Amino acid sequence: MWQLHHFTLCPFSRKIRFQCAEKQVAVELVREHPWERRDAFLLLNPAGQTPVLANATLTLSDSAAISEYLEETVEKTPLLGSGAAERAEVRRLTAWFDQKFYAEVVVPLLAERMFKRVVTRGSPDAATIRAAQRAAEQHFDYLDYLLEHRRWLSGPAFGMADVAAAAQISVADYLGGIDWDGHEEARTWYSALKSRPTFRPLLAERMEGLAPPQHYDKLDF
Amino acid sequence: MWQLHHFTLCPFSRKIRFQCAEKQVAVELVREHPWERRDAFLLLNPAGQTPVLANATLTLSDSAAISEYLEETVEKTPLLGSGAAERAEVRRLTAWFDQKFYAEVVVPLLAERMFKRVVTRGSPDAATIRAAQRAAEQHFDYLDYLLEHRRWLSGPAFGMADVAAAAQISVADYLGGIDWDGHEEARTWYSALKSRPTFRPLLAERMEGLAPPQHYDKLDF
Numbered sequence: 121m122w123q124l125h126h127f128t129l130c131p132f133s134r135k136i137r138f139q140c141a142e143k144q145v146a147v148e149l150v151r152e153h154p155w156e157r158r159d160a161f162l163l164l165n166p167a168g169q170t171p172v173l174a175n176a177t178l179t180l181s182d183s184a185a186i187s188e189y190l191e192e193t194v195e196k197t198p199l200l201g202s203g204a205a206e207r208a209e210v211r212r213l214t215a216w217f218d219q220k221f222y223a224e225v226v227v228p229l230l231a232e233r234m235f236k237r238v239v240t241r242g243s244p245d246a247a248t249i250r251a252a253q254r255a256a257e258q259h260f261d262y263l264d265y266l267l268e269h270r271r272w273l274s275g276p277a278f279g280m281a282d283v284a285a286a287a288q289i290s291v292a293d294y295l296g297g298i299d300w301d302g303h304e305e306a307r308t309w310y311s312a313l314k315s316r317p318t319f320r321p322l323l324a325e326r327m328e329g330l331a332p333p334q335h336y337d338k339l340d341f
Numbered sequence: 342m343w344q345l346h347h348f349t350l351c352p353f354s355r356k357i358r359f360q361c362a363e364k365q366v367a368v369e370l371v372r373e374h375p376w377e378r379r380d381a382f383l384l385l386n387p388a389g390q391t392p393v394l395a396n397a398t399l400t401l402s403d404s405a406a407i408s409e410y411l412e413e414t415v416e417k418t419p420l421l422g423s424g425a426a427e428r429a430e431v432r433r434l435t436a437w438f439d440q441k442f443y444a445e446v447v448v449p450l451l452a453e454r455m456f457k458r459v460v461t462r463g464s465p466d467a468a469t470i471r472a473a474q475r476a477a478e479q480h481f482d483y484l485d486y487l488l489e490h491r492r493w494l495s496g497p498a499f500g501m502a503d504v505a506a507a508a509q510i511s512v513a514d515y516l517g518g519i520d521w522d523g524h525e526e527a528r529t530w531y532s533a534l535k536s537r538p539t540f541r542p543l544l545a546e547r548m549e550g551l552a553p554p555q556h557y558d559k560l561d562f
Contacts, residue, residue, distance in 0.1 A: 185432035192425040204413040211406035
């Protein structure tokens, strides 16, 4: 069986967990805090980042490489779309959330509200958090715009762009970075994701010492 | 014909140009300075980043999405390798250079030595440049390690990992960020890349007002 090295608030681990659940790939979870830089973990992935997906013969890292590997090897529930142009759009939006949303919204929230709380016991910087919340607003305007024209993020079918976006947004939401007011399209879309049995287990998890806002795992939020 | 919106020192544009040259895909170059945030360019790519590859019917952005599209649609010279595990290794190393090397080495060098020189006319920060050079050292240790065991970065065959690494490294080298001393494996590998007719045109280009070091386009360096 695959082992997935992850931690609860790692958005890239959430993406792979959500993808595996959709594709009915069983994984055993192994908790890893990459900031501890354990030698045994650096041997698995010299980049020092979660997630790592490994079995007896293969060790995969980089969440995009893992995700493409799963699409290539597991036929059930294809999530990249059919046709090269459609897949390019799925990959563009996946990268948007994995890189742009992550850097502008999730990284500062993780640094200020997770890392300082749980690891270094420092005081969060209010200005950094506000900047992340403002960046989230702009991303949600773009989400609304896309969802005015499309049922799911990349088109008519649910796919990896939705999985990646849900993974990043769920971490930002856990850390109090998202104001849902005024984003009805995004809210309707995320509500549909929240009710998926493949996503619900992620929302039920808690990081010790760090509680999410009340609305976080509610279907009506 | 495809148009590629790019600028000379954009490592992701270089990656796509190198890949297109290897696959004999003709592209017309269109210069774009993404920091000017032109409305017409933001309509092509709301992320505001180069490269964008477009023709009369299709507009593609995000360099990984473009790269995968080219691999899927152009049979000539496949660069991802055969077999899912091999492709996962190619994609892992491509992401290593596109994300980790870019963030730790290329971003600070572009900010201090390109952007401040050509755009804002500020003074480069010596400490930031030194930190980027130290980060480059560590990446080159990893390169040497890989190349002790492998002919090319991801294995016996030339592929996208080499293309992506060459693109990032060539920009860092243009900006004086690379000390080749003591990295014989990396030097031999890069020398083989420099002599490829598909890569040489990139090395012949200059950004106005910004000269590379003497060794930059020499085969013997």
